[in-house]
Amino acid sequence: MSTITPFLWFDTQAEEAANFYVGLFPNSRMLSTTPAPDGTPDSSAGGVLTVEFELDGVRFTGLNGGPHFRFTEAVSFVIDCADQAEVDRYWEALLADGGEESQCGWLKDRFGLSWQVVPKQLNELLGDPDPGRSSRAMKAMLQMRKLDVAALQAAADAP
Known part of the structure; x- marks a missing residue:
């Protein structure tokens, strides 16, 4: 195979x-x-x-x-994180010693490889059947560098 x-x-x-x-x-x-x-x-x-x-x-x-x-953002690896603690751990480790933040949970590590550090809650919020909740979560995500689960949830829950 x-x-x-x-x-x-x-x-x-x-x-x-x-x-x-x-x-x-x-x-x-x-x-x-x-x-x-x-x-x-x-x-x-x-x-x-x-x-x-x-x-x-x-x-x-x-x-x-x-x-x-050189690596470009056209190819990246997604890390599906269980919670904010896991997001924080991978984010900090991959940025250490010369990594570079981008937007919406993306970063480049010190070797130039692109990663997306994504909490599982983001996909749940973006897939919410209520279009208002998913739209508010998307708008919040677009303003972030490292993804913040509590802020994404608060945005989705806002009236």
């Missing part, structure tokens, strides 16, 4: 990023590294060419491919 594996192009930090992500997400582990053969462009001999790892059971491959390509 075929599988689909996200393949992430880093400049030189694939192993560092993989170790960071594995330490952050539960049920995660490093699987393997492949050394860069002599003559590999943009790699030093003996350095790591690829690293394979799992994040919460999902397999990823990271490549040290050099500075030719």
Whole structure:
């Protein structure tokens, strides 16, 4: 059976990023590294060419491919959070050491990878059958950087 594996192009930090992500997400582990053969462009001999790892059971491959390509917000990973405490934990950890906030629960980590840190309550509010509640929750979300469950709920409940 075929599988689909996200393949992430880093400049030189694939192993560092993989170790960071594995330490952050539960049920995660490093699987393997492949050394860069002599003559590999943009790699030093003996350095790591690829690293394979799992994040919460999902397999990823990271490549040290050099500075030719960068991540953009066109591709991001969504973290479905159980509550505000989980939102806060992931938000702070992913922003640490040079990450960058965006809007509506989006951020870039220090490696330039985009993440959406989303509480499960947001989808519940946006899917509310009352169009007024869902609209008010959407308007509140559009004003936020880190998503705030209590503020989203208060906006949805407002008259």
